[in-house]
Amino acid sequence: MSSSPPAPADTAADAAATENLLRCWIRETAVPEPADAVLKVALPASGVSVEAPVHYWSPVGWHRFGPARLAGTGTPLAAPALAALIAVETAAADPAAVADLTARVADSTRRTADFVRHRAEHPADPEGTTPFLAAEQALVTGHPLHPTPKSRExxxxxxxxxxxxxxxxxxxxxxxxxxxxxxxxxxxxxxxxxxxxxxxxxxxxxxxxxxxxxxxxxxxxxxxxxxxxxxxxxxxxxxxxxxxxxxxxxxxxxxxxxxxxxxxxxxxxxxxxxxxxxxxxxxxxxxxxxxxxxDRLLSAGLGDALRAAHPGFDIVRDPAWIAVDALGTDGGPTGLDVVVRDNPFRESGTSVDGPEPIRALCAAGLVAPRPDLDPAQPGTASQLAGVITALAERTGRTVADIADEWFTRYLDTVVTPVLWLYATYGLGLEAHQQNTLVVLDDDGWPVGGRYRDNQGYYFSPTRSTALYGWVPDVGRDLGTYVDDEVIDERLAYYVGINNMLGMVGALGSQGLADERALLRRADETLAKLAAEHGDRLLLATTLRTAPTLRCKANLLTRVQGMDELTGPLEAQSVYVDLANPLAGASR
Structure with a gap:
């Protein structure tokens, strides 16, 4: 008896999970671009090889693939089966790690299918949904370089x-x-x-x-x-x-x-x-x-300095908190604690910090592939594709020309302020795409950005003294003073690879732009920042010229069962060397 074919949502979810696994494997094991448009992954621990047709090879890692199959037999591999083979390759001596990755990939894939199916059946946002909330809810398939982006155990x-x-x-x-x-x-x-x-x-x-x-x-x-x-x-x-x-x-x-x-x-x-x-x-x-x-540092003067230098950029504040403590001398945590975050993203009225209703959209939600929007092309539809296509139709310009200018404006209004803040005051922001909000004007052009996250601040021992005029010794007791080399490594990943190059990959993999042209734009921006800040922003030169960059390895981090929120900052994730796609971009 033949089984019924999988529903489109199941197919789209499995395709997304398979692409994620293959992207992670390529990035974390330095697999080169195949010459014949067929990816071949040898897995000697299992005695098999896996193949997948290459639909698009991205200079920054946002590759697109067809279905994965066992080489030789042509047997189709669903994402959980592929995960099991990869887990055996990386953790054969740890059966629990193999089972864990396989189960989490299966869970993430199943939940993604639920999301795609629901959104395809209910395409309209409920009445009263703000642009901010719509973007927050748009990460249907999740992080494109994570093996289990939608796992919710x-x-x-x-x-x-x-x-x-x-x-x-x-x-x-x-x-x-x-x-x-x-x-x-x-x-x-x-x-x-x-x-x-x-x-x-x-x-x-x-x-x-x-x-x-x-x-x-x-x-x-x-x-x-x-x-x-x-x-x-x-x-x-x-x-x-x-x-x-x-x-x-x-x-x-x-x-x-x-x-x-x-x-x-x-x-x-x-x-x-x-x-x-x-x-x-x-x-x-x-x-x-x-x-x-x-929040107190921003109110004391840093906020004014940031807005004076970059009027379109700001930090979303977390101005209060409340928690219930356990009994005993240490009064430890109970799991009952709340961060109060300002809400300037309203249709009307004021936030707790003043009047500022703005159109700010989560960058990750903006670029996220949306198979529910176009099941025939599950990796190319996104909110960003809609914005850029509409701009091209409105202006009569080509999509590629609009994408180039849109990215250039993104660099100027979102990425540059983050690097300026680090160069000037030694305050690093863990501005990956989910922590980054893009402020769009009525036409859809980037005009500013917002950073949000009370976890991701880094203070530089050599430069954060520039903040002491506002708040003496600020950050000294907050556990985020780490060596500049560690901050540079983290920002190179979060701001450089995840955010900036992630935007390049999204635009390229969705057929909106030539990634090499966007890499040249990024190189121009970094060169200008390097010239302006010199030794205070060595990171800009590193991003431009280093042959390799340290990159977080989400697959290996998951296989090793690491918790990114605990332990010393230097040992919360696995990092690997990634060939730098920006090196030589100016040529």
């Missing part, structure tokens, strides 16, 4: 529908009331405490016992933490009260754990014990403190 199907941005989920917050003795908080908001802000957000929907402090949680986290011994002890002692879900629905953004409402002055970033991609997303206390420290 531990969610039921009902929870997946409610908590997934790709499915346009929404939910009420789960509220707790805590005795003030077990609450820690900080606020850089003028005249407002974190406790007072939580009460405002709860409004009349939540009734707390007298003398207690309201603390919200993600509903998945609320269900999980009540069985943790530290939280159980607080509940049993009457120091914590579980009030249940209440209030208007909030929507998950691209990170899943940060939630948004178009009518709220803030967003909320929760702890979420799910393993999303490589890490369990639990807030650490130093990250909470880092957000308010950066």
């Amino acid at each position: 531990g969610l039921t199907e009902a929870e997946l529908r409610a908590y997934s941005p790709e499915l346009r989920g929404s939910f009420a917050l789960h509220w707790f009331a805590a005795d003030p003795s077990v609450v820690s908080a900080d606020s850089a908001l003028p005249g407002r405490t974190a406790q007072g802000l939580m009460a405002e957000l709860a409004g009349d929907d939540v009734q707390a016992p007298d003398g207690t402090v309201l603390v919200p949680a993600h509903p998945w986290q609320a269900k999980d933490i009540v069985s943790r011994p530290a939280v159980r002890e607080l509940l049993d002692a009457g120091l914590l009260h579980d009030l249940g879900p209440a209030g208007a629905p909030w929507s998950p953004t691209s990170s899943v754990r940060t939630v948004y409402r178009a009518d709220a002055p803030v967003m909320l970033k929760f702890s979420l014990g799910l393993r999303i991609t490589n890490s369990r997303r639990e807030n650490m206390r130093v990250e909470l403190e880092r957000g308010t420290a950066i």
